[in-house]
Amino acid sequence: MSFKEFLERKTQFYSGIDRFRAFRLFEKYKKNLDFKQNVFHIVGTNGKGSTGRFITQILEKLNFKVGHFTSPHIFKFNERFYLNSDISSDELLQDTHNELFSIMKDDLEKLSYFEYSNFLAALMFKECDFVVLEAGLGGEYDSTSLFKRDVSVFTSISLDHTDILGDNLLDIARTKLKTMAKKASIYKEQKKDVLDMAKKIAFLKESELKISNLDPIFKKYIEFYIKKYAVPKFLENNLSLALSSLSFYFSQNELINALQNLDKLKLKARCEKINDNIYVDVGHNEDAARVICDFFRGKKLNLIYNSFLDKNIFSILSILKPIIDKIMVYDYKSERKLATKEIASLAKQLDIPCQDFDYIKEDEQYLVFGSFVLVEQFLKGSL
Structure with missing residues (x-):
C-alpha cells in the first residue's frame, strides 16, 4: 500500500x-x-x-x-x-x-x-x-x-x-x-x-x-x-x-x-503577499486576528473569510473590524461544519458589509484569513 x-x-x-x-x-x-x-x-x-x-x-x-x-x-x-x-x-x-x-x-x-x-x-x-x-x-x-x-x-x-x-x-x-x-x-x-x-x-x-x-x-x-x-x-x-x-x-x-546570512522564511501563508493586492494568513483565532490587525493598521482590505463553527467568530471579526472594508464569505466543501450562513448575521450585528465571494478586482486589496483548509481552497480555486 x-x-x-x-x-x-x-x-x-x-x-x-x-x-x-x-x-x-x-x-x-x-x-x-x-x-x-x-x-x-x-x-x-x-x-x-x-x-x-x-x-x-x-x-x-x-x-x-x-x-x-x-x-x-x-x-x-x-x-x-x-x-x-x-x-x-x-x-x-x-x-x-x-x-x-x-x-x-x-x-x-x-x-x-x-x-x-x-x-x-x-x-x-x-x-x-x-x-x-x-x-x-x-x-x-x-x-x-x-x-x-x-x-x-x-x-x-x-x-x-x-x-x-x-x-x-x-x-x-x-x-x-x-x-x-x-x-x-x-x-x-x-x-x-x-x-x-x-x-x-x-x-x-x-x-x-x-x-x-x-x-x-x-x-x-x-x-x-x-x-x-x-x-x-x-x-x-x-x-x-x-x-x-x-x-x-x-x-x-x-x-x-x-x-x-539568514534567508527569507520558507513557510507559506504567514502574512504572505502572494500577489500585488492579496495577502494570505492561516491565523484562525483571536490572538492571530490581533497581530494581523496591528500589521494592517490604517489600511482597509476585503476580508476573504470562513470559519469552523467552534471558533469565536464574533470576537475575531470584532478585532478585525478596523481593517475590514467588506467581508467576502468563501464557501467550500469541508469535513467539519462551516459557519457560512452564520457569518452574514454576525457581520450585520457588527455593521460590517458582507457578501459571498465572487472574484478578485485588481484595484482592491484583499486578505485571506482563516484555517489552513480555507487558504488551500482559495489558492486552488481562485488564482
Whole structure:
C-alpha cells in the first residue's frame, strides 16, 4: 500500500485526543522510533510553524542537517516534512512509509492521521543532527510529546480548541506547559498568569527557563533582517524566540553570523503577499486576528473569510473590524461544519458589509484569513 492510499483511509479531523493508544504503540516500538539527536519541541497556540522554521533555517546556516516536522499542510502532506532545505519528495515518503510498515506491521493501521505523520518523521529524520518537532493542537496529550525532547519552545498561548483542551486560558496553558523539558524558552508577550505558571512548572521540574528577551546586541541584526524581508511584528517576535531557544547550544557570535546570512522564511501563508493586492494568513483565532490587525493598521482590505463553527467568530471579526472594508464569505466543501450562513448575521450585528465571494478586482486589496483548509481552497480555486 502506498502512503497516499493509507492517508485516504484516515481523517485529519478529530474531536478528542487518545494518548493511550499512541502511548501503547510508541512504547512497543520505542527503540525504533525515538529520536537519538537533539530535539526542539515546539508547543503553543500561534506561531509554532514560523518559530520552528526559523530555528531550522538558522541551524542550516550553522551547517547542520535538520528535519522539521510541522502541521497541518496547505497543499500536500509532504509539506509536513522539511529536510535538506525542502519539503519531502513522494519517493522519500514512500520509502519511509515502507520502513514504518516493516516495523509496525498490522499495528500501523491503528495510528491516527497525526500519529502516523509523527512516526514517519521519527524515521525520516533519523540521520539529522537536530530535529524540530511541532506539536499539534495540544501539549501533554499530543503524540509529539511521547518523543524525547531536549528543548521545549513555547510560543504564544491563548484560547483555541476549547472543546478539547479546556474552556479557560490557564487550563490550556497548563496542558501545554506540562510538557516542559529540562531546557525551555517561552515567548515573552504572554499573559502574566501564563508566564507565572511557566515559572512555577520550571521550578518544580528543575528546568532552565528562558523568556525570549534577547541581549540588545542582537537588535540591529534583527532589525536589518526585518527591513530586508518586510517581516511583520509577530514574525519578528518568533525569530527572537527562535534565537533564544538556540542560545542553549550556540554562542552569540555563532547566532549573529547565522542571522546575518539568514534567508527569507520558507513557510507559506504567514502574512504572505502572494500577489500585488492579496495577502494570505492561516491565523484562525483571536490572538492571530490581533497581530494581523496591528500589521494592517490604517489600511482597509476585503476580508476573504470562513470559519469552523467552534471558533469565536464574533470576537475575531470584532478585532478585525478596523481593517475590514467588506467581508467576502468563501464557501467550500469541508469535513467539519462551516459557519457560512452564520457569518452574514454576525457581520450585520457588527455593521460590517458582507457578501459571498465572487472574484478578485485588481484595484482592491484583499486578505485571506482563516484555517489552513480555507487558504488551500482559495489558492486552488481562485488564482
